[in-house]
Each structure stands twice: as structure tokens, then as C-alpha cells.
Amino acid sequence: xxxxxxxxxxxxxxxxxxxxxxxxxxxxxxxxxxxxxxxxxxxxxxxxxxxxxxxxxxxxxxxxxxxxxxxxxxxxxxxxxxxxxxxxxxxxxxxxxxxxxxxxxxxxxxxxxxxxxxxxxxxxxxxxxxxxxxxxxxxxxxxxxxxxxxxxxxxxxxxxxxxxxxxxxxxxxxxxxxxxxxxxxxxxxxxxxxxxxxxxxxxxxxxxxxxxxxxxxxxxxxxxxxxxxxxxxxxxxxxxxxxxxxxxxxxxxxxxxxxxxxxxxxxxxxxxxxxxxxxxxxxxxxxxxxxxxxxxxxxxxxxxxxxxxxxxxxxxxxxxxxxxxxxxxxxxxxxxxxxxxxxxxxxxxxxxxxxxxxxxxxxxxxxxxxxxxxxxxxxxxxxxxxxxxxx
Numbered sequence: 208x209x210x211x212x213x214x215x216x217x218x219x220x221x222x223x224x225x226x227x228x229x230x231x232x233x234x235x236x237x238x239x240x241x242x243x244x245x246x247x248x249x250x251x252x253x254x255x256x257x258x259x260x261x262x263x264x265x266x267x268x269x270x271x272x273x274x275x276x277x278x279x280x281x282x283x284x285x286x287x288x289x290x291x292x293x294x295x296x297x298x299x300x301x302x303x304x305x306x307x308x309x310x311x312x313x314x315x316x317x318x319x320x321x322x323x324x325x326x327x328x329x330x331x332x333x334x335x336x337x338x339x340x341x342x343x344x345x346x347x348x349x350x351x352x353x354x355x356x357x358x359x360x361x362x363x364x365x366x367x368x369x370x371x372x373x374x375x376x377x378x379x380x381x382x383x384x385x386x387x388x389x390x391x392x393x394x395x396x397x398x399x400x401x402x403x404x405x406x407x408x409x410x411x412x413x414x415x416x417x418x419x420x421x422x423x424x425x426x427x428x429x430x431x432x433x434x435x436x437x438x439x440x441x442x443x444x445x446x447x448x449x450x451x452x453x454x455x456x457x458x459x460x461x462x463x464x465x466x467x468x469x470x471x472x473x474x475x476x477x478x479x480x481x482x483x484x485x486x487x488x489x490x491x492x493x494x495x496x497x498x499x500x501x502x503x504x505x506x507x508x509x510x511x512x513x514x515x516x517x518x519x520x521x522x523x524x525x526x527x528x529x530x531x532x533x534x535x536x537x538x539x540x541x542x543x544x545x546x547x548x549x550x551x552x553x554x555x556x557x558x559x560x561x562x563x564x565x566x567x568x569x570x571x572x573x574x575x576x577x578x579x580x581x582x583x584x585x586x587x588x589x590x591x592x593x594x595x596x597x598x
Contacts, residue, residue, distance in 0.1 A: 213389050216331045217339050221346040222386035223283065223324045228350030230291045230379045231317070232458065234298070235432050236358030236451030237368035239440050241298060241306075244368075249437065249565065251303040253557015256433060258307035260554065262314020263321075267543045270319050271536075279392040283323050284383065290316045291379040295372040318542075325538055327392065329527040338469040344520040345465030348458050348512075351432075355455030362447035410540040413529065417522040418544045419582040420481060423575035424515035425548040427488055430556055431457040431511055434568045441565055443501040453508050460512030468517040477521050481583040488514020489576035496570040511569075518579070519545065521586040 214222065242252050274282050293313045300306035328343040361371045410418070435453035439445035445453075464484075472480050491510025498504050526541040527534045556568040 232354030258310030266318025348462030359451030
């Protein structure tokens with residue numbers, strides 16, 4: 208007997224993105240408290256956060272064949288509740304080394320979920336004949352926004368991060384069962400390559416160009432998630448709620464933009480949308496880097512949320528719909544670099560923040576915005592790929 212609500216395929220995709228990010232987003236509003244409890248600076252905290260990136264890279268590289276054997280349904284229904292368990296355990300770390308080690312299984316689980324839900328979004332998009340990728344990622348942002356607001360409110364009450372994340376475990380499990388209990392994977396795309404996927408998803412030149420388009424989004428979005436709460440605390444002496452609210456604000460602005468982004472992509476070319484979003488995120492980074500007043504910092508975080516909203520979904524759609532290799536390989540190749548940049552870049556910015564000031568955690572994203580502007584045409588030619596010659 209299967210529990211849960213019987214929902215249309217696209218709604219199940221939206222639900223998977225939401226509950227995954229709701230689980231993932233619970234940690235970040237509590238990072239100031241975790242940092243204070245461990246008594247470390249931004250550099251040590253940032254290096255500890257690399258544990259999640261390390262686990263994600265391993266998972267994205269090797270998990271594909273394992274997921275195929277276990278099955279998408281069984282993997283997803285196990286991985287999402289397990290992710291909340293691993294996050295809850297990691298909050299009990301007594302120092303940065305233990306925090307790093309406890310975040311490795313978090314990253315392993317994240318990689319599995321990322322592969323499944325992005326492929327599922329692309330296959331459902333193909334099956335129903337209209338774009339849903341950006342809207343699916345909007346629900347990722349809505350989940351992160353919800354977790355950010357809950358985390359901010361809980362932080363203001365004084366409840367410890369350990370007990371907060373422990374309480375999230377049964378909540379995530381129940382929501383996942385309700386939304387995904389009747390989930391069945393969509394059919395594979397037709398017309399693509401059917402070659403067996405290699406264990407390592409080697410990035411092609413086209414994939415590396417897509418990385419260049421969305422790299423600033425990964426860095427700035429990750430910087431906002433990891434460091435915006437600490438930024439508001441350190442720069443403007445914000446209370447716990449208002450520090451955590453910076454995380455939620457960026458995710459909320461991102462969510463609203465992603466929800467309506469598909470209509471803009473249909474009306475305008477993906478390259479035009481990408482350039483507009485890159486310009487907005489660059490303006491937001493400039494505001495956060497230079498502003499002397501707290502409310503302009505919030506404006507900057509909101510603009511970063513808007514600007515980073517659709518760049519990764521556009522790049523992911525472009526990778527998934529290429530026909531030179533299996534979709535799973537191209538998705539994994541893009542995710543291995545871009546998503547790990549999202550996790551690995553901002554923690555490494557902790558070293559910069561500790562030695563040069565936390566504003567530089569956002570300022571270093573500005574040159575990457577310029578790089579993305581130069582390569583933005585790549586997201587507008589996603590159906591033009593030709594098979595590569597056999598090696």
C-alpha cells in the first residue's frame with residue numbers, strides 16, 4: 208500500500224524540489240549560532256562547509272549507475288528524509304573538523320537527489336510539452352525561503368540549532384511521504400543518445416561554456432546562503448531573526464522570479480533572459496559590497512536572488528536536452544562543476560571574508576558576472592548539438 212496524494216507528474220516534481228530545499232535550507236539561518244558554539248572564525252567555518260561539497264562531488268561522479276540499479280523512486284523516498292537526519296547530526300559537531308566529516312554524508316545524499324529531480328523535471332517537461340524547469344527550481348527557492356523564515360523565527364526564540372534540526376526530521380519525512388508517496392519516474396526522453404553512461408561524467412567544451420554562464424549564479428547564490436546571515440550580524444549587528452531573514456529574502460526573491468521565468472524565456476530568447484539576470488545579480492553584488500546602510504544590503508540580497516534565479520535552470524535544461532550523450536551524463540557533468548561551485552566556492556570565500564572582510568565574499572562574484580555575460584549565447588542554442596566522434 209502506497210501513501211500520499213495522487214498528483215499530476217509536474218506537481219510531484221514541484222513537491223520534490225520544495226521538500227528537498229526545505230530540508231537543505233534549515234541549516235543556513237543557524238550558521239551564526241553554530242559558528243559561535245564552535246568558537247571559530249569565517250575561515251575555519253568555510254573550510255568545514257567544504258565537507259558537503261566533497262560528498263556532493265563524489266555522489267555526482269559515481270552515483271548514477273547505483274541510482275539506476277536501486278531505482279529512482281526508492282532512492283528519492285529514502286534520500287530526502289535521510290538528508291534531514293544527516294543535517295541534524297552535523298549540527299552536533301564540536302569543532303570544524305567534525306563538522307566537515309559530518310557534512311560529507313550530507314553531500315553524498317544531495318548529489319543523488321540533484322541527479323534524480325533535475326532529470327525528472329526535464330523528462331516531465333518533454334512529456335507534457337511545455338517548460339517547467341524554471342518553475343520547478345522556483346519551488347526549490349520557495350522551500351528554501353520557507354526554511355529560512357522558520358529558521359529565523361526559531362533562532363529568535365533561542366532554541367539551539369541541534370534541537371531545531373532534530374525537530375525537522377519527522378516534519379520532512381511526513382511531508383515527503385505525503386507529496387511523493389505515489390511518485391513514479393517519468394519515461395526516458397526519446398531521440399537522445401542511448402550509450403551507457405561512464406562512471407565519470409567528463410565535461411565537454413559545450414558543458415564548460417554552460418558552466419561559465421551560470422558560475423556567477425552559483426557563487427553569489429551560495430554566498431548569500433552561507434554568509435548573508437553572518438554578514439548582517441557582523442556588518443550591521445542584526446538580531447538573530449533579521450540576520451536569518453537575509454537568507455530567506457534572497458530565496459524568496461529568487462522563488463518569485465523563477466515562478467514566472469518560463470513565460471519570459473518563451474517570449475524572449477534564453478540568451479536575452481540570461482543577460483538581463485546577470486546584470487541584475489551584478490548590481491545586487493555591487494550593493495552588498497559597497498552599501499553603508501542595512502536596508503540597501505537587503506535590496507542587494509533581493510537583487511542577487513532575482514539575478515541568480517533562472518541561470519542554473521536554463522543551463523541545466525540546455526545540458527539535459529543535448530543529444531551528443533545520454534541526458535544523465537550531461538546533467539551530471541554540468542552539476543559536478545556548477546553545483547559543487549555553489550557549495551565549494553562560498554565556503555572557500557570564508558577565508559577571504561576572515562582576512563579581507565565579509566563584503567569581499569560577494570565582491571569576488573562581480574568578475575564572474577562579466578564572464579557570464581560574454582558566454583550567455585550558449586543557453587540559446589541548446590537543441591543544436593551534434594554527436595561527438597567516438598574516441
